[in-house]
Amino acid sequence: MSLLEVTDVAKRFGGVVALDGVTMRVDEGEILGLVGPNGSGKSTLINVLSGFYAGDQGRVDFADTDVTSLPANQVAALGIARTYQIPRPFDTMTPRENIAVSYMFGQHRHSLAEAREAAGEWLEFTGLGDVADTGINELTLHQLKFLELARALATQPSLLLLDEVLAGLNPSEINQSVEMIQRVHARGITLLIVEHVMRAVMALSHRIVVLDQGKVIVEGEPEQVMADPAVIRAYLGDRGLDA
Amino acid sequence: MRTQRRRRYLVVILVLALIAAACGGDDTTDTTDTTAPADTETTVPSDTETTEPEEMEEPSGEPIRIGGTLALTGFLAATGAIHQAVGEVFVERLNEQGGLLGRPVEWVLLDDESAPDQSAAAYERLITEDEVDLVIGPYGTGNITSAMAVAERYGYVFPHHTASLTYAYNYACHFSSWSTGLHPNITNPNLIYDALESTGTPPETIGFVVNEFPGTMFIAYGQDGTDEGGAVSLAEDRGWDVVLDLTFPTATSDWAPIAAQIRDADPDFLYIAGLGVNASNIITAMQAIDYSPAGMFSQWPAPGPLLQTEGADGIMSVTIFEEHPPFTDNPDAVEVSGLINDALADAGIPYTKVETQAAASWTAWEYLTQAAEGAGSLDQQAMCDWLLENGADTLFQGHIEFRPDEQNYFEDLSKLKQVQDGDWWVVYPEEFAAPDRSLIYSPDE
Amino acid sequence: MDLISQGVVSGVLFGGLYALMSLGLSLSWGALKIINLAHFSFILLSAYIVYQLSVSYQIDPLLAMVVVVPIFFVIGALMQMFFHAVDVDEFKSLIITFGIFIILQSLIQTVWSADFRRIGIELNPYATQSISFGGVAFPVSQLIAFVAAVLIAVGMSLLLSRTYFGKAVRAVAQDRSMARAYGVDPRRVAVILSGLATSFSALAGLFVAVGQSIFPGLAVGWFGIVFSVVILGGLGNTLGTLTAGVVVGVAANTASVTWGPLSAPLVTFLILIAALLFRPEGLLTRRSVA
């Protein structure tokens, strides 16, 4: 059954139409890949789902609750967590503190005391144990991306929105991350991943939704989606078909 | 990286500067604020000749320490500086003339930053930590009020120069040296109105612009809550038509609208219940729109700027002393005025003549020293009683008898002064008027 | 009627002075991200220098312009270099310039004493001259200040919108690194701009010295009005600042003549709060430098 229902959601910025009546769903326990060329509205959709933007029309239901007009923190409290394409850690805090804070809030409230073990656990999980108490400025991009992930996981979400976790990583780091994402999924967390790295998306996703110019153009199994002419057109323009 | 290093150097330099400043501070400690006898010998050049020093035996023994604060910084500092200069002259001269009770005198002066709570704290320290022998009041109504509360708590005789809210002070041993009387809100306006009527052509219409400052509000509208006096109602009592009554905020920067309203009302006489440079700013603004009223009075102006203000000629104000006969008939007054003029000049204060502020300041010091000499001791109660018993003989204001039944105030000794030919002259009452000077006022032309 | 029209005229003219006092702050804040509280003591310092020149060397206060403007250009430039030497964000700049403000204030008091100063009548004919049309008078000094404000505001907005320097400034204002990519040296641009901004405050100081008595306490009194004008005008938007100055001037004046002087500050600051809450980007919808 579906965990997240997106019905006819639209979002305009001034004249620009970022989302134009998007309707899609994320099923409980699946990994859904959200792909599309630049400016197709993927990030906007993530922002709408996580409650940062209020959609101009349409409705979003999560676990049978209408979350359309909820502020981000209430959406988070219901169990939707997200990461940021460009890592945004709390830079006056150590990684441990970063994670502890999100554990205190997130889906369930926890005390400062409980936050500590939890932090340890997620540091462990993402392999950040040895940088746990250093300054943020000493972390590599790779580590920062993992911190993003750890912080999102610490909110104990039932749905996790991953916004280009792989962007800017080298092949070996990508493999590491892919394997990590699978482990996250193994913990029973439903995932919606926005990605450019097709190889990874194909490997991870059970289903793929293709977004173009704010519309869902195709939805389905990875292979069939990738074979779809509309998708090829969207990515390569018409030339793609002749080739 | 480079900014890193640069920053480090910068920090080091600034730190050194800080240390320097701090240390520099400590050295000057004993010299800046206290006129210790040790250095008076060295710092007594020419003045000594004028004041027959040979009669004076050097003061000796433990110095008597007189504590007080003044607004050396903050929004009252302009006038605070005058009181500082005068006080230094007084103490220096006192030491030259044998000190107090034969002992040298030190003035422990602190800055209250124009803040009443600072003032209160400072007096607490002066009395309980520095254990000064005597205290003298600060400048500014708020500061005087909070300082007086402290003085009262420790039973110190409390002479003060310039507290405008006379009705508020009930301490048995406070002595105001600003001879406004207990009811300046009645006596002050009446002085001016009598003067105007003495010209035979009193105004028919009068306008008021009032600085929203406790002292000036008190003069203009009488005591808060009571309906006694106040310049406005007293003018009405004389049947004059009050055509304008404006209150402006203390921190006014744009005077044009006030000037415009004055021009619009066009009173025969303009009563500016203002302070500092209010009057000169208002006059400038009126000039800027081609207007000058037939006559003007300004309550407590800084005298200097008005002389530099075009269109201020003929403006009146109140004073208790001016540097001309009959006030200067007493040679000592002349000599002291000279000393004060120099001191004010040295302090970089542009207008160096002795008038209300300086005179009141000097008088307060006289209260204190005469009380000590009179009582023959530094016992506060004895000093207080002696003052209440004998009053004080002051250089600038003559003999003063304090009236316990009037909260130690006495008659209003204010005189009316006027700017004529680019200088201030007392013009009323006649017996105090400067030689061949008289009030110039005629609303008709 | 006569009263109101005079009120409006004085308001417009005085608005010019307000604008002049605000332009520098608006520019350095909008374009350089420096909230320069020292700006206020710069205005005061310049006023004192003009006063001193007139007293010591009988220099006509308006001529003093040729002395103070360059001096303060240099001061502004140096200050910006200092800020570069120690990279600052807005918050830091606020604290640091607050420190500089305090230091300058007490230095001014040490040098000129806390007492009131005023340029003598004979040297300062401008204070009280005025031209009058049908019962409404136009004070000369304010007229000059107003003209100066207009010239600077228009000049700067042309400079910023039409010239290469202007492009450079906008580039710097939006994104330092991008500016560098376009081959602009953000530092030189910033230094020049800061110099200009400070020299405007010098000019403002000059007209303050001409128009009224000066004393150290004056500077603090300017905070409210100047910030109102800067915010109303929109950060870095010189034309906006001019308009805002006039709006505030007229509002305060008309309020003062209709409800009495006590209402003027209230009206001014209510306008400010309204602006802060509903138009933080400034009165004019024109895009500002920032």
Place this chain on the structure above:
Amino acid sequence: MNRRRRTLLGFAAVAVILGFFPAVQEALDLPTFYVIFLFTTLFWVAQASSWNILTGFAGYFSFGQGAWYGIGVYAVSVLVGKHGWPFMAALPMAGLLAGVAGLLLGMVVFRLRRLSGEIFALTTLAIAFVLAALARLLPAIDGGTGIFMTGTPLPEFLGDFTTAMYLLTLVFSLLTVMAAYLIQDSRLGWGLFAIRDDEQVADGLGVPVFRYKMTALGANAFFAGLMGGLWSLRLGFVTVDDVFNIRVPLFVILMSVLGGMRHWMGPVVGAVIITTISDRLNSAGLADVSQIIIGALLVILALAVREGVYLRMRDRWVTTAAVFFGALALVTLFDINGSLISDFAYAMVATTLAMLVPSGVWERMRANRGGTGGDGPPETLADDLTEANT
């Protein structure tokens, strides 16, 4: 024994020790001024701590301290001076009115998404101006005549005026500091830190940003107002110019920046150092110099010690203790200046200067000396968290 209980016991201890100070002062007959000096310091400790709850914890820079303080002062002055309320009845109103005013402001400004940090700062500045203008305009508040508070009776059992002022200031400042501590050592505090670092991310992690910011602003205004109400007695004669000026906002900023805005102890340390030093400079007749030094301090600190001296002191506790007590011993031994306060002032100056040594230099020195003092970059509050439950 856990950290919180330890700290709270510490508060109790401080309360007891300070509570008995007036008695001690009587017994040893130390100058009464020491009592006054102490409660002046406590007043600033409370002001700075309350300001820091909003600005230091939540990162919203506020010039509003003067406004909240002013509301407190006038609430009490009007109720007592004009309506004859007993002081102790009026005092709570000072805190409540200021708190409500703070919440009202928050309701407006925190709803506006586009409101950037410095716009918030200027709004708080403007609020102070408006309140001043109102107080001038309305005779019901002031109307320019000022209000006399001298001779306001205080409850008998508190002893004479000075002792009473001292005890009241002590109680309220301890409450303020404890509030700051409890906030920092809780979800609320960490939520605020998150907001300070990146409000949107905090929001996305489930931090109830609006409610938390309101709480911080409300607490700030409440405690500032309460202290203001108390201080109306200190002013004696209350006027708009004395109450609504930049002194209070200036000093709380300075104190918190000096001490450090990221830890509840920062403003406390800052307030103690500033009040002591400026008091002594002033008593040395160096008011003007003290202004210049304060200005210089602001500049230096903003550049050199971002995290404030407290976190450095904690990080370099060995040096701190050594320098402080060393200097104290020296000045007392050679009796450079009779007064106890002066001795402390010297010690504090020495310690502060020691803290000004830039971290980089410090790390190297420590490396050479094979390490003294704590560990980790002073920026982190790590041990607060790690010890939170040990």
